[in-house]
């Protein structure tokens with residue numbers, strides 16, 4: 001069958017019941033995780049640049065809060081207005097090689113009983129140290145026991161200094177039955193749009209977690225976008241019509257990891273069928289948008305990255 005592209009009106013009805021999709025997701029749940037999942041807000045080392053009420057709300061909606069190294073400086077600075085606020089928003093963990101964490105911020109969070117774990121390896125990023133830590137936190141009773149043992153406080157919480165977190169993680173995954181693991185909704189702030197190597201590394205994490213630790217549902221929130229991975233073989237993306245109308249703008253289907261074919265989309269302004277897409281040949285569905293009243297269906301031959309423009313000033317009204 002040849003390729004097709006049709007231009008739809010601004011609103012169309014999509015009958016979700018008629019769509020056979022392997023995966024279903026709700027757009028809002030990327031920010032407001034479902035209560036039956038474990039959830040983590042991961043703060044990466046870039047200036048926090050979203051409205052404060054939204055940040056506070058997102059914070060309270062997540063079970064666990066983790067700062068990657070210098071991200072703790074960013075959190076500390078973001079909450080500079082009022083000391084009492086700062087003590088309300090203490091992360092559960094700070095982890096990294098601790099090269100960017102300032103002494104003042106290190107002392108502050110240590111004093112306030114935040115668990116600070118040093119990992120010196122220069123063969124993984126502080127981001128991946130965080131990801132391994134988050135999985136251990138939720139899935140390893142042994143790790144939790146190590147952390148809660150007061151005797152370990154002075155010795156990096158009993159975690160070997162170079163790459164202990166990776167060793168513990170690798171041991172744990174050997175006995176982890178993935179299908180039984182409670183999904184972890186992981187919302188990362190920062191990581192995109194600053195340094196380009198870091199940005200690309202962040203994108204690699206969408207693919208590698210989907211492949212190797214699929215219980216993670218990772219997405220990035222920036223001041224302009226939500227960015228996440230759509231698995232191959234069909235995903236139905238659902239949303240509230242008002243949420244779409246007020247909080248959502250453009251979207252892009254981005255074959256960053258590999259070229260693919262978009263088998264079918266239903267509910268985009270420009271819906272396609274059998275549409276080859278690749279970064280190399282320059283055929284990418286950018287500046288598209290959701291026109292399905294309450295859902296959109298996307299089916300691709302390989303995993304693909306989706307960015308959805310968000311209006312951060314309005315999000316708070318829907319959380």
Ligand SMILES: Nc1ncnc2c1ncn2[C@@H]1O[C@H](COP(=O)(O)OP(=O)(O)OP(=O)(O)O)[C@@H](O)[C@H]1O
Pocket residue numbers: 044045046068069070071096097099100124125126127128190191192193194195196198199202
């Ligand atoms: N400029 C940036 N743009 C995007 N993401 C960033 C940026 N700086 C840091 N990050 C993210 O925050 C994490 C923690 O930041 P940190 O400064 O500790 O970086 P790092 O892992 O030590 O890398 P490097 O030593 O290359 O700066 C990084 O692993 C990365 O995911």
Ligand SMILES: Cc1ncc(C[n+]2csc(CCO)c2C)c(N)n1
Pocket residue numbers: 097121122123124125126
């Ligand atoms: C081939 C190769 N390229 C780069 C690095 C450097 N590196 C990768 S992750 C990291 C930690 C950042 O905090 C550093 C320094 C390496 N080890 N191997």
